[in-house]
Amino acid sequence: MNIYDIAELAGVSIATVSRVVNGSPRVSEKTKRRVLSVMEENNYTPNVFARGLGLDSMQTIGIICPDVADVYMASAVAILERRLKDYGYDCILYCSSHGQEKKEKALELIIKKRIDALVLVGSTYAGRSSECESADYIRRATETIPVFLINGRISGNNIYCVYSKDEEAVHDAVSKLVESGRQRVLFLTDSRSYSAVQKMEGYERALREHGIPIRGELKLHTKNQIHYVRDILLSTRTLKYDSVFATDDVMAVGAVKYANAKGLKIPEELSIIGYNNSEYSVCCEPELTTIDNTVERLCNITIDNMMKLLKGEKVPEEVPVECVLVKRCTTDF
Amino acid sequence: MNIYDIAELAGVSIATVSRVVNGSPRVSEKTKRRVLSVMEENNYTPNVFARGLGLDSMQTIGIICPDVADVYMASAVAILERRLKDYGYDCILYCSSHGQEKKEKALELIIKKRIDALVLVGSTYAGRSSECESADYIRRATETIPVFLINGRISGNNIYCVYSKDEEAVHDAVSKLVESGRQRVLFLTDSRSYSAVQKMEGYERALREHGIPIRGELKLHTKNQIHYVRDILLSTRTLKYDSVFATDDVMAVGAVKYANAKGLKIPEELSIIGYNNSEYSVCCEPELTTIDNTVERLCNITIDNMMKLLKGEKVPEEVPVECVLVKRCTTDF
DNA sequence: TTGTAAGCGTTATCAC
DNA sequence: GTGATAACGCTTACAA
Numbered sequence: 001m002n003i004y005d006i007a008e009l010a011g012v013s014i015a016t017v018s019r020v021v022n023g024s025p026r027v028s029e030k031t032k033r034r035v036l037s038v039m040e041e042n043n044y045t046p047n048v049f050a051r052g053l054g055l056d057s058m059q060t061i062g063i064i065c066p067d068v069a070d071v072y073m074a075s076a077v078a079i080l081e082r083r084l085k086d087y088g089y090d091c092i093l094y095c096s097s098h099g100q101e102k103k104e105k106a107l108e109l110i111i112k113k114r115i116d117a118l119v120l121v122g123s124t125y126a127g128r129s130s131e132c133e134s135a136d137y138i139r140r141a142t143e144t145i146p147v148f149l150i151n152g153r154i155s156g157n158n159i160y161c162v163y164s165k166d167e168e169a170v171h172d173a174v175s176k177l178v179e180s181g182r183q184r185v186l187f188l189t190d191s192r193s194y195s196a197v198q199k200m201e202g203y204e205r206a207l208r209e210h211g212i213p214i215r216g217e218l219k220l221h222t223k224n225q226i227h228y229v230r231d232i233l234l235s236t237r238t239l240k241y242d243s244v245f246a247t248d249d250v251m252a253v254g255a256v257k258y259a260n261a262k263g264l265k266i267p268e269e270l271s272i273i274g275y276n277n278s279e280y281s282v283c284c285e286p287e288l289t290t291i292d293n294t295v296e297r298l299c300n301i302t303i304d305n306m307m308k309l310l311k312g313e314k315v316p317e318e319v320p321v322e323c324v325l326v327k328r329c330t331t332d333f
Numbered sequence: 334m335n336i337y338d339i340a341e342l343a344g345v346s347i348a349t350v351s352r353v354v355n356g357s358p359r360v361s362e363k364t365k366r367r368v369l370s371v372m373e374e375n376n377y378t379p380n381v382f383a384r385g386l387g388l389d390s391m392q393t394i395g396i397i398c399p400d401v402a403d404v405y406m407a408s409a410v411a412i413l414e415r416r417l418k419d420y421g422y423d424c425i426l427y428c429s430s431h432g433q434e435k436k437e438k439a440l441e442l443i444i445k446k447r448i449d450a451l452v453l454v455g456s457t458y459a460g461r462s463s464e465c466e467s468a469d470y471i472r473r474a475t476e477t478i479p480v481f482l483i484n485g486r487i488s489g490n491n492i493y494c495v496y497s498k499d500e501e502a503v504h505d506a507v508s509k510l511v512e513s514g515r516q517r518v519l520f521l522t523d524s525r526s527y528s529a530v531q532k533m534e535g536y537e538r539a540l541r542e543h544g545i546p547i548r549g550e551l552k553l554h555t556k557n558q559i560h561y562v563r564d565i566l567l568s569t570r571t572l573k574y575d576s577v578f579a580t581d582d583v584m585a586v587g588a589v590k591y592a593n594a595k596g597l598k599i600p601e602e603l604s605i606i607g608y609n610n611s612e613y614s615v616c617c618e619p620e621l622t623t624i625d626n627t628v629e630r631l632c633n634i635t636i637d638n639m640m641k642l643l644k645g646e647k648v649p650e651e652v653p654v655e656c657v658l659v660k661r662c663t664t665d666f
Numbered sequence: 667t668t669g670t671a672a673g674c675g676t677t678a679t680c681a682c
Numbered sequence: 683g684t685g686a687t688a689a690c691g692c693t694t695a696c697a698a
Binding site: 045047048049050052053056058060067068069070071074075077078079081082085090091092093094095112113114226227250253257260279280282283284285 | 378380381382383385386389391393400401402403404407408410411412414415418423424425426427428445446447559560583586590593612613615616617618
């Protein structure tokens with residue numbers, strides 16, 4: 001059942017049917033009703049491919065994230081999808097993994113799908129500070145379509161970034177740790193993404209401002225897995241620290257598990273701060289003090305900007321967003 | 334840059350270019366090389382809409398789940414996406430929410446996109462036992478494309494179900510609880526989906542087989558939120574139970590929190606079993622005994638079957654899969 | 667092995 | 683208001 005069939009059954013031309021389908025005002029009420037009823041009876045659905053071919057758009061937005069199984073990405077994707085659906089856009093989802101090659105491949109493939117815009121979720125796409133060239137594959141994509149980064153920051157034409165102020169948030173949190181008497185803050189991270197670098201800088205600035213030396217051995221690169229972190233901490237017996245700052249709640253939970261296993265009192269003997277305010281933070285005992293980087297806001301702003309841009313309006317290229325410290329039971333400030 | 338441009342530059346017809354693009358063997362080595370190099374130089378990408386129009390397929394699979402922010406769905410989607418990408422298919426993702434109307438709407442919309450097949454993740458799409466008519470909207474979809482259910486079970490043509498043996502798993506687990514001395518098993522659930530009903534039946538069968546009366550007040554319908562469950566349990570002081578079976582880890586963690594808050598010893602004074610073997614199960618203290626319903630297997634089997642079916646092979650309409658009991662510290666059997 | 671030409675189902679640009 | 687008709691860019695018989 002195509003537009004020709006409907007046209008014939010309604011006794012009009014395909015042009016008229018097309019006008020009805022697209023809500024053109026240049027159709028008489030009478031014919032419009034006739035056409036609509038014929039469409040209804042035969043439950044006709046316009047062919048999206050043909051339409052896509054003509055308009056060079058299928059009203060589809062590409063979303064790339066390293067891994068939707070990660071709760072942070074998953075909640076971002078969930079929010080993006082809902083908002084986009086409301087605006088009549090569909091989502092095609094790519095999970096790219098983390099490798100540079102895989103990320104490039106994912107971008108290349110999704111661009112071929114002639115999506116209307118692309119969203120990259122997660123700061124892994126912002127490149128590592130040490131290899132600045134790695135963002136070039138993203139700039140290449142912007143020749144075709146606008147690219148939106150969630151929690152990443154790349155300069156360039158047709159790139160729009162919404163990111164949380166991680167440096168500041170970590171700085172403030174670590175400062176509170178220090179001001180409440182902690183001298184040796186263990187910094188746990190699993191990434192060298194833009195956001196991870198920001199967090200590290202916030203950590204270092206807080207220490208510097210309080211006249212505390214920055215010790216390399218207190219910056220631990222690990223995996224974002226509960227038991228892995230717990231075991232690492234249990235096995236490194238020479239390392240001394242009175243508090244832990246983790247760049248993700250999962251690692252913080254690992255630290256909680258470590259403290260519980262060693263019989264350390266939280267927060268008195270070990271203070272712990274996590275990141276993302278995920279469900280994990282209320283899972284462990286005691287519950288985590290954590291930083292909420294408000295993914296929901298980041299996503300909403302991104303979609304707002306995207307819709308404006310697609311309508312031809314101008315939108316800001318960078319939108320920094322405040323984080324929120326959520327105090328629970330693993331700190332005493 | 335389209336197929337005509339490439340044809341002209343390579344001094345061949347568009348048919349030849351098309352053959353090269355599609356790897357047809359009916360092209361001479363020489364022309365193939367020439368065409369390929371021209372394509373390379375101009376980095377030509379065939380227009381997917383035009384191709385979709387001709388072939389009536391864009392090599393795209395639809396995935397619908399109630400909410401990707403849920404860890405279970407998210408991990409399923411992650412696995413499906415990876416497998417499908419490997420087979421050259423793209424994924425369009427819809428989060429339908431739970432309402433009947435919303436689910437119907439999501440299906441209707443995604444069908445219009447002319448996807449090659451549809452995957453429904455989660456037993457909510459299998460309809461509630463009490464309203465059997467609710468699965469009809471799914472059967473309607475199968476007139477157009479094959480529909481694959483993950484952890485759901487609907488009979489019908491062109492519907493393929495892969496589901497875990499929840500009834501059996503719960504039966505076995507609850508039996509162990511009873512055999513280790515528990516008499517009053519609190520059953521926590523947040524859903525009336527096919528899978529939830531199966532679990533309830535397993536629970537009841539285990540009690541029946543052990544001559545324990547089934548008490549309505551020990552079947553608690555609640556929300557899948559840690560603090561909500563904890564608070565409900567804390568506030569219902571008249572209810573007596575010596576063990577908890579939860580149909581999701583999140584609720585089980587809520588029960589752990591309740592026990593910890595009340596100072597009940599786990600598992601001696603309160604045994605707890607969760608479901609899904611999610612990361613939450615190793616987050617709380619003590620860590621949860623839980624049932625792993627092997628989403629990964631369910632997804633892999635689904636994709637295997639889908640690829641076979643799309644190649645024209647026959648595949649089974651129902652594949653039940655065993656669950657695995659993961660013993661940790663909230664039980665003593 | 668290669669080319670010609672007819673679809674595929676729309677939208678958009680003209681006329682009328 | 684409505685109708686022809688030409689794009690849109692590809693695949694695929696059918697010819698050569």
